[in-house]
Amino acid sequence: MSTPRRALFSVTDKTGIVELARALMERGWEILSTGGTAGALRDAGLVVTDVAEVTGHPEMLDGRVKTLHPAVHAGLLARREQGSDMAALEQHGYRAIDLVVVNLYPFRETVAQGNVPVAKAMTKVDVGGPTMIRAAAKSHKDVLVVVDPADYDRVVEALDASDGDAELRRELAAKVFRHTSAYDGAIADYLEGEDGTAVGYESELGERFGLSLQRKQSLRYGENPDQKAAFYGYPGEQVGLAGLEQLHGKELSYNNYLDLDGALLSLSPFAFSRRPAVAIIKHTTPCGIAVGGSVVEAYQKALRTDPVSAFGSVIAVNRALDVEAAISMGELFVECIVAPRFDDDARRALERKKNLRLVTYPGIIDPLAGEPESKDWVTPAEDDRTAGRFLAEHGRRPMAYSCRSVYGGLLVQSSAAPPFYSDAGGGWKVVTRRPPDSGEADDLRFAWAAAFAVKSNAIVLAKSEATIGIGAGQMSRVDSARIAVQKAADAGLSLKGSVLASDAFFPFRDGVDAAAEAGVVAIVQPGGSVRDEEVIDAANEHDIAMVFTGRRLFRH
Numbered sequence: 001m002s003t004p005r006r007a008l009f010s011v012t013d014k015t016g017i018v019e020l021a022r023a024l025m026e027r028g029w030e031i032l033s034t035g036g037t038a039g040a041l042r043d044a045g046l047v048v049t050d051v052a053e054v055t056g057h058p059e060m061l062d063g064r065v066k067t068l069h070p071a072v073h074a075g076l077l078a079r080r081e082q083g084s085d086m087a088a089l090e091q092h093g094y095r096a097i098d099l100v101v102v103n104l105y106p107f108r109e110t111v112a113q114g115n116v117p118v119a120k121a122m123t124k125v126d127v128g129g130p131t132m133i134r135a136a137a138k139s140h141k142d143v144l145v146v147v148d149p150a151d152y153d154r155v156v157e158a159l160d161a162s163d164g165d166a167e168l169r170r171e172l173a174a175k176v177f178r179h180t181s182a183y184d185g186a187i188a189d190y191l192e193g194e195d196g197t198a199v200g201y202e203s204e205l206g207e208r209f210g211l212s213l214q215r216k217q218s219l220r221y222g223e224n225p226d227q228k229a230a231f232y233g234y235p236g237e238q239v240g241l242a243g244l245e246q247l248h249g250k251e252l253s254y255n256n257y258l259d260l261d262g263a264l265l266s267l268s269p270f271a272f273s274r275r276p277a278v279a280i281i282k283h284t285t286p287c288g289i290a291v292g293g294s295v296v297e298a299y300q301k302a303l304r305t306d307p308v309s310a311f312g313s314v315i316a317v318n319r320a321l322d323v324e325a326a327i328s329m330g331e332l333f334v335e336c337i338v339a340p341r342f343d344d345d346a347r348r349a350l351e352r353k354k355n356l357r358l359v360t361y362p363g364i365i366d367p368l369a370g371e372p373e374s375k376d377w378v379t380p381a382e383d384d385r386t387a388g389r390f391l392a393e394h395g396r397r398p399m400a401y402s403c404r405s406v407y408g409g410l411l412v413q414s415s416a417a418p419p420f421y422s423d424a425g426g427g428w429k430v431v432t433r434r435p436p437d438s439g440e441a442d443d444l445r446f447a448w449a450a451a452f453a454v455k456s457n458a459i460v461l462a463k464s465e466a467t468i469g470i471g472a473g474q475m476s477r478v479d480s481a482r483i484a485v486q487k488a489a490d491a492g493l494s495l496k497g498s499v500l501a502s503d504a505f506f507p508f509r510d511g512v513d514a515a516a517e518a519g520v521v522a523i524v525q526p527g528g529s530v531r532d533e534e535v536i537d538a539a540n541e542h543d544i545a546m547v548f549t550g551r552r553l554f555r556h
Contacts (some may be wrong), residue, residue, distance in 0.1 A: 075096050263315070443522070459472075512535055
């Protein structure tokens with residue numbers, strides 16, 4: 001009777017592990033395992049050999065040492081074609097291990113909670129796991145190694161094929177080294193945190209910045225048909241756009257992903273709002289944003305800003321999409337609609353359009369989910385309390401980074417925190433003789449939030465908490481202002497009584513003079529120019545209320 005082949009299991013993620021073990025045992029394999037993994041397999045009625053029986057040494061130091069033993073690593077590293085290696089195994093009473101199934105302690109998931117002490121974080125640094133999978137990957141010619149439950153079925157199929165599948169072995173070995181590289185990088189990032197206790201908003205960029213991403217989707221082509229493209233995300237995590245779930249329509253394209261990124265960025269200041277908010281995006285930049293008493297009202301207000309540019313756009317909504325809004329949106333050619341969820345009737349109405357992509361994104365917070373529907377107008381102060389309550393319950397998120405390729409390298413920065421549209425708290429300062437009245441103040445808050453995702457130089461004109469003109473991406477702030485005014489005129493929208501938000505300071509008074517001529521009554525801007533006094537004087541001359549935020553929102 002031939003000696004059965006051996007597989008070693010030690011996993012944190014138990015997904016599919018019982019089914020894999022059962023499939024191997026049906027094929028005559030012996031299963032070695034440790035700790036909780038062995039317990040889970042035994043609970044499923046499977047026969048498992050403890051690693052301690054193979055090593056002849058019990059686990060020690062509360063399980064910190066269990067697989068670090070020659071009986072395990074000699075079984076992984078022995079070269080099957082080298083007679084002296086196999087003789088050494090036999091001399092010491094060891095046997096070869098032909099398959100390793102391991103995933104590592106959840107270090108990233110632990111420190112992602114924020115404010116995690118070093119002592120606690122270090123308990124989640126895996127030592128034995130990386131050592132085993134690296135040894136197995138080094139010996140991939142003889143040892144299959146699996147770190148991702150998604151590969152379990154492929155491994156069983158390869159074993160049944162009995163062809164060795166050298167290509168699969170190399171692919172899985174490469175996956176190991178990328179996996180351990182990302183894992184070690186996460187530990188280094190954590191330890192390089194500013195105070196050494198957590199990776200959070202306070203952490204600094206380290207001396208090295210490494211990326212190890214997994215392909216989530218191959219795309220038909222890039223920005224243009226002659227370019228290849230794919231979407232990559234963090235391995236095993238549904239972070240950011242990797243968390244999208246497509247419900248209907250053609251597959252997402254490269255340009256769709258870019259516009260969806262812009263859509264979610266534009267919506268982020270309104271993510272916690274109890275009031276419906278809609279952002280319409282074209283070529284990564286908003287061409288209309290509004291809040292309203294219903295989703296359809298917010299959409300129609302946003303659409304009025306620039307209905308021409310809205311053709312072929314992406315629409316983002318901060319709450320469930322109802323059938324009334326769906327019917328209204330269905331009248332326009334739209335590439336994609338993203339929302340936390342779609343009501344059944346809304347989905348049926350929109351699915352009549354074969355090519356329209358319907359996407360849900362769990363990262364959008366629907367504050368009314370599970371609550372009775374309310375048509376009451378919610379004040380900005382009430383929205384502040386909604387946002388504050390959510391943040392108190394869920395804590396601060398780990399630091400996110402934005403990266404941009406440049407000639408010869410990569411620029412990396414911490415992602416900007418969006419200004420909540422109702423946030424006019426610390427740092428906002430009235431600098432003119434006349435303060436904004438309550439209606440103007442609400443519009444200023446809205447306009448400042450709406451400017452967050454507009455490309456610099458950014459000018460946003462708003463009234464009744466809806467954009468009425470947007471100027472973006474110009475070399476001069478005055479040019480952006482002219483475009484915003486022209487957009488409003490083209491849409492037939494009156495600028496009388498409107499407010500203006502500028503993502504950076506006015507370097508000259510000419511911008512204020514132009515705004516006053518157009519009918520603007522209040523301005524919000526960061527301030528900080530050497531000509532601030534000149535600009536303030538201009539606002540006073542025109543009886544314009546002006547507020548300084550003390551924060552710049554540049555987006556190049």
